[in-house]
Each structure stands twice: as structure tokens, then as C-alpha cells.
Amino acid sequence: MNNKMLLEIKDLAIHYITVDGTVKAVQDMNLEIAEGETLGLVGETGAGKTTTALGIMQLVPNPPGKIVSGEIIFEGENLIGKSPNELRKIRGKQISMIFQDPMTSLNPVMTVGEQIAEVVKLHENVNSAEATEKAKQMLLKVGIPAERSKEYPHQFSGGMRQRVVIAIALACNPKLLIADEPTTALDVTIQAQVLELMKSLKTEFNTSMIMITHDLGIVAEVCDKVAIMYAGNVIEYTDKVNLFTTPKHPYTIGLFNSIPDIESDVERLNPIKGLMPDPTDLPTGCPFHPRCDKAMPICSTRVPANTEVQMGHFVKCLLFEEGVVR
Amino acid sequence: MMGEVKGLQPERLLEVKNLKKYFNTKKGLLHAVDDVNFFINKGETLGVVGESGCGKSTTGRVVLRLLEATDGEIIFEGKNIRDYNKTEMRNMRKEMQIVFQDPFASLNPRMSISEIISEPLIVNKVYKDKADRMKRVRELMSTVGLAERLTYAYPHELDGGRRQRIGIARALALKPKFIVQDEPVSALDVSIQAQILNLMDDLQKEFDLTYMFISHDLSVVKHVSDRIAVMYLGKVVELADYNTMFKNPQHPYTQALLSAIPVPRLDVHRDRIILEGDVPSPINPPEGCRFYGRCRYRQSNCLNVTPELKEVGPETFVACHYAGNLKPAII
Numbered sequence: 001m002n003n004k005m006l007l008e009i010k011d012l013a014i015h016y017i018t019v020d021g022t023v024k025a026v027q028d029m030n031l032e033i034a035e036g037e038t039l040g041l042v043g044e045t046g047a048g049k050t051t052t053a054l055g056i057m058q059l060v061p062n063p064p065g066k067i068v069s070g071e072i073i074f075e076g077e078n079l080i081g082k083s084p085n086e087l088r089k090i091r092g093k094q095i096s097m098i099f100q101d102p103m104t105s106l107n108p109v110m111t112v113g114e115q116i117a118e119v120v121k122l123h124e125n126v127n128s129a130e131a132t133e134k135a136k137q138m139l140l141k142v143g144i145p146a147e148r149s150k151e152y153p154h155q156f157s158g159g160m161r162q163r164v165v166i167a168i169a170l171a172c173n174p175k176l177l178i179a180d181e182p183t184t185a186l187d188v189t190i191q192a193q194v195l196e197l198m199k200s201l202k203t204e205f206n207t208s209m210i211m212i213t214h215d216l217g218i219v220a221e222v223c224d225k226v227a228i229m230y231a232g233n234v235i236e237y238t239d240k241v242n243l244f245t246t247p248k249h250p251y252t253i254g255l256f257n258s259i260p261d262i263e264s265d266v267e268r269l270n271p272i273k274g275l276m277p278d279p280t281d282l283p284t285g286c287p288f289h290p291r292c293d294k295a296m297p298i299c300s301t302r303v304p305a306n307t308e309v310q311m312g313h314f315v316k317c318l319l320f321e322e323g324v325v326r
Numbered sequence: 327m328m329g330e331v332k333g334l335q336p337e338r339l340l341e342v343k344n345l346k347k348y349f350n351t352k353k354g355l356l357h358a359v360d361d362v363n364f365f366i367n368k369g370e371t372l373g374v375v376g377e378s379g380c381g382k383s384t385t386g387r388v389v390l391r392l393l394e395a396t397d398g399e400i401i402f403e404g405k406n407i408r409d410y411n412k413t414e415m416r417n418m419r420k421e422m423q424i425v426f427q428d429p430f431a432s433l434n435p436r437m438s439i440s441e442i443i444s445e446p447l448i449v450n451k452v453y454k455d456k457a458d459r460m461k462r463v464r465e466l467m468s469t470v471g472l473a474e475r476l477t478y479a480y481p482h483e484l485d486g487g488r489r490q491r492i493g494i495a496r497a498l499a500l501k502p503k504f505i506v507q508d509e510p511v512s513a514l515d516v517s518i519q520a521q522i523l524n525l526m527d528d529l530q531k532e533f534d535l536t537y538m539f540i541s542h543d544l545s546v547v548k549h550v551s552d553r554i555a556v557m558y559l560g561k562v563v564e565l566a567d568y569n570t571m572f573k574n575p576q577h578p579y580t581q582a583l584l585s586a587i588p589v590p591r592l593d594v595h596r597d598r599i600i601l602e603g604d605v606p607s608p609i610n611p612p613e614g615c616r617f618y619g620r621c622r623y624r625q626s627n628c629l630n631v632t633p634e635l636k637e638v639g640p641e642t643f644v645a646c647h648y649a650g651n652l653k654p655a656i657i
Contacts, residue, residue, distance in 0.1 A: 217588025271520030
């Protein structure tokens, strides 16, 4: 990875302060994304994936959300502490986001052409005619005929709507694209179309991407490196090859064992026991220890530190930490 | 998975013949299920896969007569249940149950877990004595792995996996022979999904259950099914045992569907078939093959002649004129 670093997240912590207690949605997070690189952010419901994305965009709803500590360094500048005006110039231009459900992220009373042109007009020094022209070009890029630019979101199918969202997100040629489960709401053949499109556009524009997903199949397909999240923590962080060939953290291994494998016949799945912990009342020590089949007595009292088990392969697990009595 | 006995002809529990379900809509007649034929043997699992709007859930509901079929026969243990009157059908329902997709929407939020599970027992007057009924409820809760302390809890207090366990306990209450599983794990996270899939496998063996397992997730369907039916726009396009289907898919749609699954492995490289366009509207569908517009192998007669589901190998059925002999489209 000789490429220039685009985004660095250092010691980030985001909390939601609610009447039921404080939810530590993101804790002790350290991630890096180089130019042109795709990072997969994987985890189950409530792991903190979307909060991370909102944190990068500085869109964590406040209250109840609060960035408690850390830095988000984008092209050398810390995004935390920037004024709303400065942030508006970054969002949609430098960093864009694709949401899971295209129907709720598009405006139902604006034509798709207008919605793409809106971003262009906002961020680039162009007149209306030029913006409209750019909108049509973007539609073509995502495989929608330009003449459909005058139609409304409800006139498109789910897959087409997600293409429109992608067109909006890429209209200003952002450096970083955050895609939050972009294909979860789509059927598998349409998902394949959209993933293919995202891959080719990413190469064309040399965009870096954060792909939020719960599907390890999508990770295998589009990501360069992966961060696995559990209860607000990145518990394993490495490149794709390491993750698939030598996963280390018991949770990561448990995730792999939970997926029915289409390439072989497994009679019985070997799922992780138990349930996701209550986010307001996380277990002491390692948050995964009550569900872990490798748990040791010390796991319930000591919080695992981020350990580099080999070059570029980080794991938060006491099994791999030095100086731990096992 | 399969309760098969070597040398014995498997016993058919359910057979569906020329099943049709049309809905009247403002825009015209919606062909949700259009001339579907399949059977399910005792103790086996038939997986039904397809994308949104292909008619898989409607098929599940029509089979249970939760929706009335437009035409066709539903033969359960040798009798056409479409001829049954209300009383006969009510007795019949003890034999056939359903587990729904969304464990948030399918449980009454104002009923406790014990009330939800005992409701079918009350409606069907199974126990005279309340104590007996509660004993059965506790037994069912332990069967599906719900702790006894949850007896008087309400659905909102529980996570998705536990709620789905309630739905399964409710379906088991009347000791059915046949359960339609309508996307039972789609709303669950993978680690919980695996727990529920294992539970359903255990229950099938313990109670000799027959499942119709409806899902859009091919990896899950392959894992649970003995045989699989692939649906597209109201039609079954391919029906085969899971091994045959995954090793040698014959219908161009099945081929595309299988190739589209993202596989969580690095050592597998498959040639992905990217289908063009979307599923067309099921309202007033034209004659001919419904996959015509997206098919890489379409020929001129595919536009006019509807392909029937025909046997191309032992217990392997494909609805394609050119199955086994696909040639690139010239048009």
C-alpha cells in the first residue's frame, strides 16, 4: 500500500446518551483508507457500522449522539471541529454516501434529473443547463437512458433507484464514497448488477470506498481490506486475504461458521452461541466473552487491546495479546 | 435432512396441480401464481426460491388456503383440500401451519408469550383443563429453546431470534405434519439465523415434519432443502434435488441466479452472468416464456410458445424449450 492515505480514524469514540443509559456505539476505533482503496465494514445489527459512517460524515444526530474523543483526518485535516459551512462543502463533494433504502433517500417530488443536478449546482461552478447536462451524463454512466431524467423516483424499480442514488453520490467525483448496505434491499440478480456497476465506476474515478455490509460474500468480491465490528469495537482489521485465509478472532471465525456454504455440503451449522449484548449494558472485559467458546477467566475482567498479530493484521483478543496469563 | 428409507417409494404428503392465483388489480389481472405443479414427500424439505414478486409467498399461502386459489388442485394426504368446507378446513389446519418472515409483525404485541403459544390450543379446544394447556405451553417453549422465565414476557421485550422461536412454537402447538416456512430467517443476523436453522432441522427430525421453505437466499435454501423449486414471475422454471440443481443448473434463469450469489471465499471464481433489466410486470403477462426479455439464449419461438415444465432427467424438471441445448440468442 504505497498509495497516499486519504482517511485516518484515530481513537474514535461515539456515544449515544439516552435515558436508558449510555450506548457506546463506537469505541477505540483506528482505521485507515488509502486512495483508491475499499474498506469493508462488517458486523451484525447494532455493531456500530452505520454510526461510524455517520461519524465520518459528521452527521451523528446530536443529541443523543456525541463524538466523545478521537480524530477523523481526511486529506490531512481533522473533520471534527469543522464548522457547518466547511462541512457542507465536503459532504456530497469530497465524501458522499449511499444509503440502504433508495426509496427513502430520494426525494419523491423531484425528478431524478433535478436531484442529480442539485448536487452539481451546489458544488460546482456551473449554470442550470450545464448541471442538467451533467445529470444526463451521470444517468448514462449508471446505465439509465438520459431521457428518463424527467421521471420521478416512483417510476423506477428498486435497482434503478439505487443507480440514481449512485449517480447522485458520484456526480461531483468524490474522493471517498461511503456505501451503507447499498444492495441489501435488492434482489440477488439486481444486486449483482449494482455491485458490478459500483466496481467499474470506482475504478474509473479512482474513488476510495467504505462498504458497510453484513455479507462476507460482498466483502470477498469488492473489498481490499476489512474491519469486523462487534459491540462498537473493531475486533479484527486486516486485508481481505488474511481475513479469509487466517481469521483470528473467535467472533470472525464464528461468523464464517454461521454462513451456509454454497460451495460445499455442511450438514450442520456451527453458530455463535447466545445473543448480541445489550448496548447499554455491555459485558465487562471483552464484550464478546460470554459468547466466546475460547473464553478464559481473564476475559471477563480485562479489556483486550488492539494487537498486531502480524504485519497489518490487528486483533482485539486476549488470546493474542502478550503478557496475558492464559 | 431427509428421512428417506432406501428401497421404499417415498410417500407424497402434498401435491399441487395446475395451481393458479390471480389478483384483480386496477391495471389488470395480476398472475401471481400461474399454473404451478410440484409435490412434497413426507419428511422432506422443498425449498422455493425466487426474487421479489415471483409468487413464492403467494404459493405458500394458497397451499394452506390462507388465500383461495383461482384454479387447480391442492392434494394433501390424497385429498383435494380445495373441496373442503369451513369445518373440514378448520380441522385440516391442525395439520398444516406457517411460520412468517417478520417476527415483529406476526406476533400480537399485547399478548404474552404464553398467550401467543396457547392461542391455537384454545381455538381448537385441545385441552379442557388450563393446567394441562400451560404444561403443553411450557413443553413447547422448552422444545424451541425459550427460557421458562419468559413465559409472561411480551414480544417487544425480546430480540428477533427469540421472537422467531415463539412463531415456531406456535406453529408446532397443534402437532402439524406440514409447515410452510415463509422466509423465516431473512430478518435475522447471520449468527442468529444459524441458530434458528439448526433448531428447525432438529424439530424436523424429532417430529417427522415436512417443510416448504420459502426464501430468496439461495445459500440458505441449499442448506435446508432436499429438493428446490425456482420460481420466476409466477411460474416454476426449474425443480430438482439440491445437488443436481447446484451442480448443473439447466434453466438460464437458474444459471444466472446461482452465478449472482456473492460467495464468501477467495478460492472460488465463478463466471458471473449479469442479467439485463428487471423482472417484468406480472400484470397481463404476454404469451411465451416469461424470461424471454432477459434471456441470453432466447430463440424466436420463445416469444410465442410458453415452455411447459418437463422432465429432463430423473426427477429433474425444467421449463425451457432449449434445456440441455442452449444456443446464444441471435436476436
